[in-house]
Amino acid sequence: MPRFWFSRLRVIALLTLTSIVLITLDVRDSPIIDKTRSVFDKLFTPVESGARTITKPFVNAWHGITDYAEVRDENRRLRDLIAKQQGAQIAAEASIREGQELLALNGLPNLAGIDSVSAQVVGESSLNYTQTIEINKGSSSGLKVGMAVLNAAGLVGKITEVSENRSLVMLITDPSYTIAVKIVAPYNDNGDTTDSTTTTTQPVVTTPSIPGFTPNETAYTTTTLPGQTTLVTIPSQIDGIQWRESGALEGRGPGNEPVIRFIEDSTRFGQIQVGSRVMTAGGAFSIAPPGIVVGTVSRIEERGGTLGPILHVRLTAEVTNLNFLRILLYQPSTEIPNK
């Protein structure tokens, strides 16, 4: 065997061994790796900022050339959409406010009671095998690992790394991302509820009280001004909108819709249909509070046996084009240290 082969093999073996040691240290959450990354981050940030400033004209020119037609079409589409949405927004805001009031009265968690921090996206992952973005807020703004990140349209991801003034956000499309979600039946504006086989129109009736609801037996309290009457508007068959199913939403990489798994097969699956709303489920162990909009069911993939179906989800937030984000300063009860 030639001498250089021995030397070559020795070098390769040594470097492979070093890589394995590094990977093992990182997988075991060694503080050495975190510290090294943190120190390098501090040293490299000014270099990166300088490079970003210098290369900005080139990046802008590239986007100008490659995205011009797409942006023009999108702009036209968005103008139409805004016109359509303006009417619906007023009705939706009123419904949200009513819903939040009801949740607050019953002592249930809701998004309105959670503080948030706004941040701007300053960078994307340079690797083709991660789905992360960098934002310009960090621990100095109260951000912690695990916090939910959303934009105006819905859930976007979660914080995975935090430095003083920067954080990394793992996008909802990353294959490592998982979150508990609930699937809620679609509910039309005019009170229509639909199922998978037939479409039925159920009239909305106005009643002075919710059927089966006894104020003295629950925590529900309400105050009315003298002379005012409280009217609660509900569909005649409340079961039609109350059902929900839970599952785990998983990302599947860029360009692929996330899927929901771990739904046991049940008779209610007939009710899950394309268009059903997907929202975060919340709970003591979930990193996100309940009620954040995730998307809608776009496709149902049936599986044999007792396995439940796989639901494909069309996200409401467009994760490929993010700018301003909101980070909910929410931690599940299991993560809050005891005083």
Add this chain to the structure above:
Amino acid sequence: MSDFLVYVVRVFTRPYARLSLLALTVLALQTTVFADTSFAGVHGQVMVLLAACCGAQMGVERGVIAGFVIGFMYDLVLTTPFGVASMVLAIVAATAGLSGTFFMAPPWWAKCLAVAIASIVGEVAFPLLLNVVGVEGWMDARVIKVCFVVGSVNLLLSPVGLALVRWAMKLAPPRTLKRSASIA
């Protein structure tokens, strides 16, 4: 003060110090301009290009060490498990360095081709190694698109990358037929 400056200048005229500075500059470009731009949804990989150029210019033994160090620097800014990029870029450099075993003095086009092939090997090795360490979900049909785009971009940029590594390492310029004839 002037002595210190002279010392600093002398340090940065050494080949490996120059290569480190070159790697830092390329890393800055990777995390800014190449992170913000993409072609068909795929980001260009200039860190992979640099590692491959080191392998093609310096041979397997020295190239694999340079590739490992470049990968280590890349690991410091990535969110993937630490050490994966180090190992992948060492593999990339070793693959590119193997071009030297097929030619006595590889011509420029063979080095460019070796850089492109090594880049493709790197783009396959990344999701494979991620899968091994438990980060699943990346080994799908998209890898083919990533390999094609990264391989093509790195093939186009390889003459620049090879020239930069040759400058940093103070290597002799490639021998052309004309020069060889004049030497003879």
